[in-house]
Amino acid sequence: KHSVNRPPTPDGAEDQGNEPTLQEIINIKLIESGEKERLMELLRERLIECGWKDEMKALCRSYVKKKGRNNVTVDDLVHLITPKGRVYAASVPDSVKAELLQRIRSFLMSAAL
Amino acid sequence: MSSKINGHVSPQPCPHLLVFRSRNGPKPFRALQDCIRVKPPGGRAAIRREPSEVPRCGTCEESSRSRLYACVACAAVFCHAPLLHSHASDHALSIPGHEIAVDVDRAELFCCACGDQVYDRDFDAAVVLAQTVNATATTSTSGSTAMQCSVAGSQPENLRKRRRVDYRPWEPDSGEHISRGNQSIPLLDATNASLVSSTQQPWGLRGLNNLGNSCFMNSILQALLHTPPLRNYFLGDRHNRYYCQQKNGAINGTKNSRLCLACDMDALFSAVFSGDRTPYSPAKFLYSWWQHAANLASYEQQDAHEFFISMLEGIHEKVEKDKRKSQSPGSGDCCIAHRVFSGILRSDVMCMVCGFTSTTYDPCVDISLDLEPNQGGSGKSSSAKSLNSFNVEADCMRPNQNCGISTLKGCLERFTRAEKLGSDQKLFCQKCQVRQESLKQMSIRKLPLVSCFHVKRFEHSSIRKMSRKVDRYLQFPFSLDMAPYLSSSILRSRFGNRIFPFDGDEQDASNDLSTEFELFAVVTHSGRLDAGHYVTYLRLSNQWYKCDDAWITQVNESIVRAAQGYMMFYVQKVLYYKESENQGTS
Numbered sequence: 001k002h003s004v005n006r007p008p009t010p011d012g013a014e015d016q017g018n019e020p021t022l023q024e025i026i027n028i029k030l031i032e033s034g035e036k037e038r039l040m041e042l043l044r045e046r047l048i049e050c051g052w053k054d055e056m057k058a059l060c061r062s063y064v065k066k067k068g069r070n071n072v073t074v075d076d077l078v079h080l081i082t083p084k085g086r087v088y089a090a091s092v093p094d095s096v097k098a099e100l101l102q103r104i105r106s107f108l109m110s111a112a113l
Numbered sequence: 114m115s116s117k118i119n120g121h122v123s124p125q126p127c128p129h130l131l132v133f134r135s136r137n138g139p140k141p142f143r144a145l146q147d148c149i150r151v152k153p154p155g156g157r158a159a160i161r162r163e164p165s166e167v168p169r170c171g172t173c174e175e176s177s178r179s180r181l182y183a184c185v186a187c188a189a190v191f192c193h194a195p196l197l198h199s200h201a202s203d204h205a206l207s208i209p210g211h212e213i214a215v216d217v218d219r220a221e222l223f224c225c226a227c228g229d230q231v232y233d234r235d236f237d238a239a240v241v242l243a244q245t246v247n248a249t250a251t252t253s254t255s256g257s258t259a260m261q262c263s264v265a266g267s268q269p270e271n272l273r274k275r276r277r278v279d280y281r282p283w284e285p286d287s288g289e290h291i292s293r294g295n296q297s298i299p300l301l302d303a304t305n306a307s308l309v310s311s312t313q314q315p316w317g318l319r320g321l322n323n324l325g326n327s328c329f330m331n332s333i334l335q336a337l338l339h340t341p342p343l344r345n346y347f348l349g350d351r352h353n354r355y356y357c358q359q360k361n362g363a364i365n366g367t368k369n370s371r372l373c374l375a376c377d378m379d380a381l382f383s384a385v386f387s388g389d390r391t392p393y394s395p396a397k398f399l400y401s402w403w404q405h406a407a408n409l410a411s412y413e414q415q416d417a418h419e420f421f422i423s424m425l426e427g428i429h430e431k432v433e434k435d436k437r438k439s440q441s442p443g444s445g446d447c448c449i450a451h452r453v454f455s456g457i458l459r460s461d462v463m464c465m466v467c468g469f470t471s472t473t474y475d476p477c478v479d480i481s482l483d484l485e486p487n488q489g490g491s492g493k494s495s496s497a498k499s500l501n502s503f504n505v506e507a508d509c510m511r512p513n514q515n516c517g518i519s520t521l522k523g524c525l526e527r528f529t530r531a532e533k534l535g536s537d538q539k540l541f542c543q544k545c546q547v548r549q550e551s552l553k554q555m556s557i558r559k560l561p562l563v564s565c566f567h568v569k570r571f572e573h574s575s576i577r578k579m580s581r582k583v584d585r586y587l588q589f590p591f592s593l594d595m596a597p598y599l600s601s602s603i604l605r606s607r608f609g610n611r612i613f614p615f616d617g618d619e620q621d622a623s624n625d626l627s628t629e630f631e632l633f634a635v636v637t638h639s640g641r642l643d644a645g646h647y648v649t650y651l652r653l654s655n656q657w658y659k660c661d662d663a664w665i666t667q668v669n670e671s672i673v674r675a676a677q678g679y680m681m682f683y684v685q686k687v688l689y690y691k692e693s694e695n696q697g698t699s
Contacts, residue, residue: 027177031167037152048530075195075228082196 029111039103046096055088056081127227129212133185134233136210142222142236145185149220149243151468158220158240158609162188168217172200182214182223190217193225201225221610230610237611244608245470288356315653317344319385320392320663324399328662329417332647333424334395335660336634336680337378338385339651341688342453342562347382352449354379374427375449377401392663402427417636417647418479418567418680425450425478445561454478456561459600463552464542465533471543474558479565479680482524484583521566521589521681529556529598531607556603560595564630564683571642582642589632589678591652591670592686596628630683638679650676 020028030036047053059081064072126134134141150161160183161168168183169176170192179194182201191201191214205212205225212226220240222231317338321331337343346352354376377398384393402420405427428450445452458477463470531554534540539548568587573580596602605611635650649660650673659668 024174024176028167031176032165034152037157073227073229074223078195 026108030107033107033111035103035107039100042103043096043100046099047092050091050093050096052085052088052092055091056085059084124230124232126233127224127229127231129224129226130222130231130233133210133213140235142185142233142239145215145236146239146243149240151243157218158244160215160217160220170200172203173198181217182225183217184211185213185215185222186211193223195228199225202228219609232611241608241611244468289350314390314658314665314667315656316388317386318651318653318658318660318665319390320660320665322392322394323662324394324396326414327395327399328647329415329420330395330399330402331662332636332649332660333417333421333680334381334398335649335651336636336682337424338382339634339653340453340563340682341633341684341690343449344382346449346453347379348386352376352379372401372404373431374401374405374424375431378428405430414643414645416571417638418481421565421680422478425454451476451478453562454565456557456564457559459556459558461554461556462540463554464540464545465550465552467542467544467549469542469544478561479567480525480528481567481569482521482528483569484585484587485519485523485527519585519587521587521593521678524566524568524587525595525598529554529603554603554607556600557595557598558600560599560628560685562685562688564593564595566681566683568679568681570638570677570679580642582638582645584677586675587678588674589635589681591632593630593632593683594628595630599628627685627687629686631686631689632681632683633689634682635673635676635678636680636682637676639677647679648676 027036030039044053060077063077063080067076145160148160148162150159150164151157152159167176168181168190170181171189172191175181175192179192179197181190182193183190184201184204186208189204191199191204193199193201193214201214201223202225205214212224213231214223214225215221216223222233222236223229224231321334323331352375354373357373357376357379381393381395381398402424406423429448431448445455455476455478458475458480460473460475461470462472531552534551534553536550538551540551541547542549542551566589570583571580572583631652633652637648637650638645639648640646646661650668651658651660652673657668657670657673659666659672
């Protein structure tokens with residue numbers, strides 16, 4: 001029986017001899033510097049401000065009301081709102097998208113990638 | 114599948130969680146608790162074996178596109194994207210006993226077999242504790258009082274348990290007998306019964322004459338005259354003006370040496386509810402108030418909200434002399450004004466560097482709300498000109514602020530939103546021992562019996578030495594649920610999806626009364642800042658009445674919805690009796 005304190009699994013990518021992709025490198029750098037967390041917080045804030053979160057909440061609520069509280073799982077809700085979320089992404093102001101892109105760009109430049 | 118404890122739903126564990134618990138001892142998530150990492154700012158809890166670990170899916174190396182879950186049984190990390198593939202589910206289904214996992218970025222438990230979130234009291238308590246561990250170092254015996262630890266200062270007084278008093282029907286004592294006989298006017302007798310039924314207006318509707326720009330006072334008085342707990346108090350003779358003046362006279366030795374705004378209110382209630390429909394001149398009241406607020410004594414137009422506050426203070430001041438009662442406005446025991454209007458606001462200030470949060474409680478008699486700043490051009494804002502159609506709801510189905518319609522709920526949401534204080538407003542952090550940038554969040558600790566919302570329409574700029582009025586329309590509901598703005602709800606949303614171990618304590622604070630409120634009065638302002646007019650709309654027996662100084666008229670509710678609200682008065686639904694249309698006169 002495994003204990004929770006088992007050493008971390010070996011890095012599969014190295015074993016297979018694959019080079020990490022650019023996307024993976026960027027992701028790791030974003031996480032290590034803490035920038036990813038900051039960007040996520042920023043995005044969360046903006047999505048609340050522009051009402052996107054309320055949209056999603058309303059969709060979930062009406063679904064739960066319809067199905068009954070005890071008959072809905074988190075996965076059900078994810079199935080429901082993932083496509084809708086993409087549609088409603090159009091309602092997010094362009095300024096939010098621009099702001100995030102700008103932040104990511106600056107990060108990439110400062111990280112000398 | 115879920116049960117209610119104190120009104121909050123407590124989810125029952127799924128079968129896999131039950132099995133897991135039975136197999137792994139009394140504290141199955143103990144090892145996981147060591148991996149809780151809290152990252153400022155915002156203080157989100159994450160699960161990492163080492164602080165700098167970058168989690169990846171053990172099957173597909175994925176680390177960015179979908180949520181990652183760590184199996185609680187074997188610590189292996191997998192991705193979970195319900196619409197695509199879920200290696201977490203694959204793992205759960207392939208090995209029995211490995212169904213329970215934890216979201217590595219949110220520290221929330223998940224059953225991969227059920228596809229649903231699950232909760233464990235001890236684990237959630239540990240997460241909350243980790244998130245607030247910066248507060249104090251004291252350990253408490255009950256173990257789950259993390260939130261109490263973070264309170265700076267003592268608990269507000271009203272959380273002491275109230276003793277319940279047995280019901281006893283009222284019998285007048287000798288003094289009350291006399292005053293009842295001498296001074297009371299029968300509500301219904303031969304002379305005025307016909308008057309009432311012929312006009313078919315509810316009790317207590319009487320115009321107030323304008324004594325010279327005194328609509329600011331008339332509008333507030335109309336609202337107060339129909340504030341249910343206040344009306345009941347005065348009509349129930351709880352403050353008898355004859356009895357009171359005698360007391361005061363005895364103390365000070367001279368007649369009429371002390372003004373008492375409560376006595377004047379009592380006189381006003383008697384006059385307005387007498388059944389006489391001719392407009393009344395509240396001259397004595399105005400005069401008394403001038404004496405109380407000397408700096409505002411003039412025939413100039415005053416601010417209705419300022420008058421409201423000053424009036425409550427005036428009533429409070431009177432009873433400060435009664436040493437037996439608690440003086441703290443928060444408890445509501447000091448005077449009827451605070452008993453009715455006083456709530457408690459909670460303010461949390463979090464240091465953005467170390468996460469230390471300091472909490473303070475302050476009583477308040479109303480909530481002043483900012484109107485939104487003008488919406489930036491998103492190209493989608495519809496004009497807010499649809500004032501006269503109360504299809505504003507239909508036009509604007511989405512709560513999206515891009516619609517351009519400001520709502521009272523939107524204002525309350527902004528009021529309780531976490532706000533980053535500017536770098537010029539750094540606050541002293543007790544832990545860092547230096548001024549740091551902070552995050553501030555307001556919430557309501559205790560709701561009053563009557564909530565008064567004041568919309569800040571008058572902006573005074575001392576810098577530019579000018580004032581202006583904001584005319585933007587604000588939509589307000591007739592029924593309002595204050596639950597999302599309570600401290601318990603705000604804290605809940607701060608910590609993610611958790612069971613809260615201190616639910617019991619918080620419930621005392623939000624007390625036995627519900628969070629649902631009904632609108633009963635709206636004070637509106639029309640015109641300019643220097644030349645404007647106040648009018649009050651009252652909701653009685655589910656009809657709306659417009660009180661414009663001496664003129665009272667019945668109006669349609671759409672008029673009220675379209676009005677420019679300046680102050681809105683909501684009463685706890687349990688205290689709001691929706692009378693039937695037929696007012697029986699026997």
